[in-house]
Amino acid sequence: MAGRVPMMQPQIILLKEGTDASQGRGQLLSNINACLAVVDTVRTTLGPRGMDKLIVDEKGEVTISNDGATIMKLLDVVHPAAKTLVDIARSQDAEVGDGTTSVVLLAGELLKEVRGYIEDGVSPHIIIKGYRNAAQLAINKIKEIAITIERTDDIQFRDLLKKCAGTAMSSKLIHSHEDFFTDMVVNAVLKLDQEELNEKLIGVKRIPGGAMEDSLLVDGVAFKKTFSYAGFEQQPKSFKNPKILSLNIELELKAEKDNAEVRIDDVSEYQAIVDAEWTIIYSKLETIVNAGAKVVLSRLPIGDLATQYFADRDIFCAGRVPAEDLNRVVNAVGGSMQTTVSNIEDKHLGTCEYFEEKQIGGERFNIFEGCPATKTCTLILRGGAEQFIAEVERSLHDAIMIVKRCIKNNLTVAGGGATEV
Known part of the structure; x- marks a missing residue:
């Protein structure tokens, strides 16, 4: 009796076309080599003598930086294992702010050390176990050498x-102006609410032109003058303790829609329709004036009719204010964003000690200082080229994050790679 041949189960592989399913020692070595290639790219940016990288993306935009996280993000790494290096640089940037190049280099050196063991056939599990023990020993040692910060002496704490x-600035472009910028960064962080320490409340504005020392810290909110209509020149440009109204409505005459249809029997009715439109906008403007607002801001346009109306009554207005800037203003001066002008009460209006529109470099800026509601501030950065100022901003972001971390966590260790060594 002939034996039955067992039927082979068909294998279904649910993988995308062109998928490489390599595994084992060869793949581990390939992963390590890919990571080391990325490490070699950023290695030269480390330290006070580190060099900046000039990176051009596919859109042709140029970035000059020696910030590890920025470079890693712009490298557009495709290899899956090497992408983990991009992730550790990003998480370091989000958590600590500085040391983004150091973590990539440290990870690369650790991988380099194990390459020999992998080639000799040592199991990755043993290597990982060893590294976990080493990490614990390193953390214990760091706790041992850490200095505790006491907030008893303000001068010493600030120092x-x-x-x-x-x-954080020692390896950056702004190192030569360290004293000027360290003061600015510490002042900025200390102006925030010391419980929350939300670094997003530190606004940064870039204005090309001028020297780096022309940069300034505004104790409040500043944003670039928005698009303005005729009549704007006649408005007052500074106030002391003004009432500030923030709106999310359009203050201009609406153009009739092309498909609108109105049927009338005689000419006087047409006049009534036109008058109704004017009545609506005038009643809105009158309500705002009666509310006592001296500075009117809106996310949507404030037209020429409203601009002239406010100018005649010594009121300053700005329409098309970017949402981010307007939210910071509302948080800083108090009050709330209004989507209608009916029933505006005093509690809906914010205030600040001083409002001014002034020229900074080639731009005009609206500045709100001495804001009572939320502690916020704005850094206005000056310098030669746009890429140069962008790098100054990245350097200051690192320093701000470090100072914030210092205040939140009262332990500090020697920086600049000393602990890693």
Whole structure:
């Protein structure tokens, strides 16, 4: 009796076309080599003598930077294992702010050390276990050498924060102006609410032109003058303790829609329709004036009719204010964003000690200082080229994050790679 041949189960592989399913020692070595290639790219940016990289993306935009996280993000790494290096640089940037190049280099050196063991056939599990033990020993050692910060002496505490900010700037473009910028960074962070320490409340504005020392810290909110209509020149440009109204409505005459249809029997009715439109906008403007607002801001346009109306009554207005800037203004001056002008009460209006529109470089800026509601501030950065100012901003972001971390966590260790060594 002939034996039955067992039927083979058909294998279904649910993978995308062109998928490489390599595994084992060869793949581990390939992963390590890919990571080391990325590490070699950023290695030269480390330290006070580190060089900046000039990177051009597919859109042709140029970035000059020696910030590890920025470079890693712009490298557009495709290899899946090497992408983990991009992730650790990003998480370091989000958590600590500085040391983004150091973590990539440290990870690369650790991988380089194990390459020999992998080639000799040592199991990755043993290597990982060893690294986990080593990490614990390193953390214990760091806790041992850490210095505790006491907030008892304000002068000493501020001095320590300046030293921490200075370390973050030591390898950056702004190192030559360290004293000027460390002061600015520490002042900015100390102006925030010390419980929340939300670094997003530190606004940054870039204005090309001028020297780096022309940069300034505004104790409040500043944003670029928005598009303005005729009549704007006649409005007052500064107030003391003004009432500020923030709106999300359009203040201009609406053009009739092409498909609107109105049927009338005689000419007087047409006049009534036109008058109704004017009546609506005038009643809105009158309500705003009666509310006592001296500065009117809106996310949507404020037209020429409203601009002239406010100018005649000594009121300043700005329409088309970017949402981010308007939200910071509302948070800083108090009050709330209004989507209608009916029933405006005093509690809906914000205030600040001083409002001014002034020229900074080639731009005009609206500045709100001495804001009572939320502690916020704005850094206005000056410098030669746009890429140069962008790099200054990245350097200051690192320093701000370090100072914030210092205040939140009262332990600090020597920076600038000293601990890693």
